[in-house]
Amino acid sequence: MNSRDDFTEATKIKLLALAANLCSRCRVMTVGPTHSGDQRNSIGVAAHICGAASGPGSKRYDPNQTTEQRKHYDNGIWLCYSCSKLIDNEETFHDANRLKTMKANHLAYASTLVGVALMAPFEVKNEIRAGIIEATLALCGSGAGKLDLTAVLEGYEDHLKSIDPNYEVEITTTNRKVRYDITAKEGFVPSISIIPSAETRSLLFEKFENLRLTGEDIVIPSEGIDFVGIDIFQELKKTNPKSVIILKSKKHKIESELFLESDKGIFSLGSFQSLLKGGKRVQDYSGRALNGLFQYNFIVDLENEKGTMEFGSTIASWIGKKLLDIKHLPKLLKAHKFLEQTSSYKFTVECEIGNTTLKIPKGIQNQPENVLYFFRRNIKALYLLNEISKTLPIKVSIISPVTTDNSIEIADFSLLLASKPQPERLEPGTLLFNSRLDELPTPLAIDLWCQRENLYLSVTEQYNRTSDLYGNLISFPRWNFGFENFTPVLYSSIDENDRNYIFVNIYSNENTTVAFGLENGNFELL
Template structure:
């Protein structure tokens, strides 16, 4: 009689799963995650509402995403093979996020651990609970309530102590802005003080505002007409010196113009409102896998023809300049990199370099992608469309590799290695590559059997030739560099430890010429068993010199 055998499962053991099967949340679980988070993104400090009513009809719109803390399928971030299907789909394995922040935690190389995401969820749910039966205010409503309290500013000013921090600077500035707005209530005024200069940012407070702008002697302004075209077509800023313009029809502008005209330093800046957006930089492989590099702020303006995006990532290393026409026929994308943005920094503290180095592994056949969140949509640009795509990626990978080798050396140096000068040298690159490999440990190689080296040696009294004969221990030859190597790296000189090479299982022959019996010679040969080990001498150290004159001088060996 045939009987079916079943394999008993140990306690806590997950059942076998179909390869690559996704265990997505049930719709009821998605709803519970959203409700427990209070319909708000759980990313710290985000607090974006993720669902609401559409402007037209009876539909709703949403930007919320139910994310897995431990991935829903193999290969995803924080995947746990021991989880069961029910555990992956359970409420406890989820966190509610907005679209922007969901991409950060769902990237293949997400830096956020399971513990961090669980802490976020706990904090978000606690905040959601604390807001029950509480009133909800927008930022503008809060600002209006605060402004009513400026009547107490004078009392604070008169009664302030000798402590300068008690001076109500913010309230004074707000009073100045309010006074200017009273000259013409049709406008809102914001005043910024930067480097001793006052910037008056004036925007219309009403839909219809009539002014008269008088421009004169514009032909004397270099590139004015090109700048004017960019203003209308793209919303780019256009600057006109005070001597070339006048604004009539507003007491506010009359007062500002009279003051700036007397000093001769006023500048009229016109442009479409510059709005900030969240942008993400990724490296994407041909298979679609993404590695997050940076999240940064991107600004955009829009004109009659196209919308323009500008921003910088990784502390200014990458600069993004993109545009797209309103009819969708023309899209431009320019992503440049410049190491000068990191000048003066310790090369071990370069912004986001670790993520950049990991992402560079995908650039062989992959591409860089910039995604800009615009409302509920995403504007996506990538380097694949560039005619110099391969050359661009090759140069970027070489630069990253150069820096990565230099950072490995810097980790062992006696002093910080600072990025003082942007200078790349192919010979230094080869040296850094060699040292980076040796820093990870001795390098063992082999060679074809044959002659290795030979030469004369000095024979001292008391030395017996029989001492060269085999004693049962394989002969070992150690060769060490006599001098250290010093090279320039980003504006400072680096002295490396000496390199030594150890040959094992070598054979030798001793002889002397008939006409020079007093000068014995030796020749060394490698065999099929010979191994060659190259390593850094342990007693030497890495040294950093700020004085580059040492590059032309022999240095004493360090120990």
């Protein structure tokens, strides 16, 4: 006696038909004729979403279902034998709800196939390949600008690579122009002959001579030359008769080291690789270090003994990173200590070329102040944020590159208070404090008015300050500090609102000391 609640033949046919004869999971065709054509060849099965019977081996059995519910079309899904077996083997993952969703998605897909001619995978592959080549040839030839190249670039790259597998090919498009970058693979040394036309010969010779001297790219119309030894060029010339060919000189990687130099000494920021290109007369050095924080380009004319140098700096690689995940953080924090000891500095780069060390810039002392300032300011802000983060309960991230001089100054001052609780001597003439005399405590105001010696002044900031360091809005604790042995200067103002008041400025002298302290040593991240 059959205790299973199996589907009727009519229900099985309905599951097969509405699934469009496709497996609802992998979408292979499940039913068709045998090779001889006289038998049915089926790999499909009407599978139960919730098991047809209880007991060992039953999958997803629901005791709350009635017999009619188990045998109903809604409890069935059309699958191939392989997917049916796989689903039952992973019963926990493929629960009833997942199978119902799978069935619904497949029925929606199958509804789009009505009236559409289907192709086997090998037919699809051949059709796509032929379409890619045809469309791209049309675009890159006389039909340029009429089709969307982005849809066919990858296929056409594969087509060109198949012509000669010794080369890498990369295609890009900008402003309706198509660019093909063709590079010999590592370890392959190409042997290429260039045959110019009579009209192009003298121009090409001149350009090659310039390449030898300066390393400048050779730009020449493709219709004026033929290539022997690289079929890819000939293919491109055939499909792009009006194209321009650019031959670039090879760039050499050279070991380099970046330094900060000042009257206080030299500090190494680390090693990196520069790129050298050029020729016998002009050489071009370029590179980036510290994950892009430092960039340079140095061009030297050996014949005229002239050089030009450009520097750049960006913190783009910091944005979105947790502070402790920033590359070279320990080195940058050490660089801050070096920069704090000097008011002026410059970048220098040393490149190893064979057995020779080239120092860049050689004889060039003027470096752009805005780049030096940007570099120094961001090193300082990074140091301050790192110090503050030690007192915060959470890890901070670099959210925004916006920091103002004022925010760094506030942070710097607060950190000074936090890190130097002991009395410290200041430079004579430093402005310590200013106020209206009548706003000070009366005994202190009298002492200042009488210019008494050995005075002591205690000041407490009555409000919290905040600073934005790379998108981290940080609140600083209130601070207090005391000055001893200072020079008061009394004055009046010509301003109409202040002319009735006496003001006092307090300056440090040779004997002034200052003691710092914080009311609460905790910084807060707002």
